[in-house]
Every structure is written in C-alpha cells, then in structure tokens.
Amino acid sequence: MKIKLHIWRQSGPNDEGEFVSYEVENVSTHWSFLELLDVLNNQLIKKGEEPVTFEHDCREGICGSCGFMINGVPHGRQYSPEGRTTVCQLHMYKFKDGDELYLEPFRAKAFPVIKDLMVDRxxxxxxxxxxxxxxxxxxxxxxxxxxxxxxxxxxxxxxxxxxxxxxxxxxxxxxxxxxxxxxxxxxxxxxxxxxxxxxxxxxxxxxxxxxxxxxxxxxxxxxxxxxxxxxxxxxxxxxxxxxxxxxxxxxxxxxxxxxxx
Ligand code: FES
Incomplete structure (x- = not known):
C-alpha cells in the first residue's frame, strides 16, 4: 500500500518548522510505524536529503523514548482502539492504502522541540x-x-x-x-x-x-x-x-x- 506522510520538519529549536510531504510506496502491513520512518529515511538518505529525526530505543513499548502525534493524537492511539499502544508498537496493518497522516512532535512549553519529531523531555x-x-x-x-x-x-x-x-x-x-x-x-x-x-x-x-x-x-x-x-x-x-x-x-x-x- 501507499502512505502519504506530512511530517513536521524543524532543523532546530529556533527554526520555525513546517510540514513537508512524502510518499512511501509498497508499505508492508507487517512494518511497525517506526519501520515506515526507517524506510522513508533510507529513501531520503539515498537522495542526499536530511533524514527525519525521531526518538526511539527499545521499540518494544518499554522505554518511553518514542512518541509523536499522528493525526493529532499521541502515539496514534486512535488507530489502536482495542488497546494501549506506543508508536513503536503501532503496526501498519492498522492503516489502509492511500491514508494521509500528519506527524508532529509533542507540543508543550516544557518539551521544546530539538529537531523534527524529537522533543526535549x-x-x-x-x-x-x-x-x-x-x-x-x-x-x-x-x-x-x-x-x-x-x-x-x-x-x-x-x-x-x-x-x-x-x-x-x-x-x-x-x-x-x-x-x-x-x-x-x-x-x-x-x-x-x-x-x-x-x-x-x-x-x-x-x-x-x-x-x-x-x-x-x-x-x-x-x-x-x-x-x-x-x-x-x-x-x-x-x-x-x-x-x-x-x-x-x-x-x-x-x-x-x-x-x-
Ligand atoms: S521505543 Fe521504547 S517505548 Fe517505543
């Protein structure tokens, strides 16, 4: 399937930031959401562009490192109505071909943006x-x-x-x-x-x-x-x-x- 991503790109804490659109094709339903971003980043690196910065560590829902807004909700919780989820545990079978997703960092005065989807917690x-x-x-x-x-x-x-x-x-x-x-x-x-x-x-x-x-x-x-x-x-x-x-x-x-x- 194909997923269209509108990702908040911000080069640093003092940059204004803006949404930039990307498309990822041949998305497997088995991928986690972070694997989707890994694939996108590989594509960006091959084109000589700056990869998207996001935070992660365990990718098992344990460490609390990952987290950003997906269509306005932390961790894309609305895509997992049957249970709790971190963004690293959200899998692409929850989405459908042609979905458009807006990814933003957590917004709070006490969590300043470091870069793209990564905030200082x-x-x-x-x-x-x-x-x-x-x-x-x-x-x-x-x-x-x-x-x-x-x-x-x-x-x-x-x-x-x-x-x-x-x-x-x-x-x-x-x-x-x-x-x-x-x-x-x-x-x-x-x-x-x-x-x-x-x-x-x-x-x-x-x-x-x-x-x-x-x-x-x-x-x-x-x-x-x-x-x-x-x-x-x-x-x-x-x-x-x-x-x-x-x-x-x-x-x-x-x-x-x-x-x-
Ligand atoms: S990367 Fe550890 S909880 Fe998501």
Whole structure:
C-alpha cells in the first residue's frame, strides 16, 4: 500500500518548522510505524536529503523514548482502539492504502522541540530528581520477606510503576499538565513501606518542580488517561493531591530525615 506522510520538519529549536510531504510506496502491513520512518529515511538518505529525526530505543513499548502525534493524537492511539499502544508498537496493518497522516512532535512549553519529531523531555528527569526516589542504607540486599507488603498494595504500586514517562499525557492535555506522570511516580513510591519516609517532601518537591517547569494543572478532562500507552489511571492524580494536602502541615525543610532499613 501507499502512505502519504506530512511530517513536521524543524532543523532546530529556533527554526520555525513546517510540514513537508512524502510518499512511501509498497508499505508492508507487517512494518511497525517506526519501520515506515526507517524506510522513508533510507529513501531520503539515498537522495542526499536530511533524514527525519525521531526518538526511539527499545521499540518494544518499554522505554518511553518514542512518541509523536499522528493525526493529532499521541502515539496514534486512535488507530489502536482495542488497546494501549506506543508508536513503536503501532503496526501498519492498522492503516489502509492511500491514508494521509500528519506527524508532529509533542507540543508543550516544557518539551521544546530539538529537531523534527524529537522533543526535549528532560523536564521529566528534573521532576524525578526533585523527589522521585527513596533513601536506603547501602550494603547487602535485605531478605525479600523483611518487609511484608500486602498483594493488593504491591499490585497497585506496580500499576503506577508501569508509567514509562513517554510524555503522551502532557501532549494530549490542553493544559500540558504532567499530573498523570507525576502522580504515577508519587503513587508508585508512596504506596510502598520503603517510600513512606520521604512521602511528604516527595509530594511537595515534585509538584513544585512540575509547576516551576511550566506544566499546567489538571482540569479533569482525562485525555491523559485515554492516550496513556500503559493505562495509568486518573485515580492516581487524586492520590497525589491527597499526599500533597496531607504534606502541607509539615515543614519539609526542617523535617528530620530517617534512613529506611
Ligand atoms: S521505543 Fe521504547 S517505548 Fe517505543
């Protein structure tokens, strides 16, 4: 089949950028979407043109590196109504001959475009560095049954830990809110006993960093949940808000730190 692509080309952060149209013929239904771009890039390189820059790593839906808008939706989620998907896991059998697709980078003030479809998502790293960790004593690993965790609590922590930090939640939100991402990270650690010591300061610091970096607030549209390739639930945002409110009676700057065993 033949696919027509209109791809956002932007040579750098200060370039204005524009859509450029390409056609890829003999597209196999077995290709992933990124393989479609690989083929296009081979064609461009052979013609002496600049290949399209896009980010990827695992190509297995694990790492969260890939991600751009396909016809206005992160990861082309609308082409996978039966399930969650990252763009690397989207396959060409979802499309039909003659389809025209508009590919754009994730748009958010906190995610500046680096080049073409690639954006700088290091703002997420800064939020994690602000509080998305626990402190434990170094040394031998403790026995696995030293701290018993109820199965339902462990399951819920793992549900939150599924977040791969791709940024689709931010890109889909009219406020460019990162609250689904931040709430997943806060909930993942806050649900577990090991995450209790820093729970209050984690909520305050990660939320303050999120605000500082220019992400917006949640206004309960839940586009984030709809496009999340890992099915992170909006309930985690409520959980994060509770942690934040609960933390406000504590001065995190004077709170004593205790190292977890
Ligand atoms: S390349 Fe790793 S999730 Fe897509």
């Amino acid at each position: 290091s703002a997420f790293d800064q939020i994690i560095a602000a509080g998305g960790y626990i402190t434990v004593k170094a040394g031998n690993a403790p026995d696995a049954d030293t701290i018993l965790i109820p199965k339902e609590v462990a399951n819920e922590a793992m549900n939150a830990a599924e977040c791969i930090g791709c940024g689709a939640c931010v890109a889909s939100c009219k406020n460019a809110s990162a609250m689904l991402f931040v709430s997943a990270k806060i909930s993942h650690l806050g649900l577990l006993p090991q995450g209790q010591i820093e729970r209050k300061r984690r909520a305050q610091r990660m939320i303050a960093k999120m605000d500082e970096l220019g992400f917006g607030n949640c206004t309960n549209q839940y586009e984030c949940e709809a496009v999340c390739p890992k099915g992170i639930r909006k309930d985690f945002i409520g959980r994060m808000n509770k942690d934040y409110i609960f933390s406000l009676n504590t001065n995190i700057e004077t709170e004593k730190e205790t190292i977890a065993i």
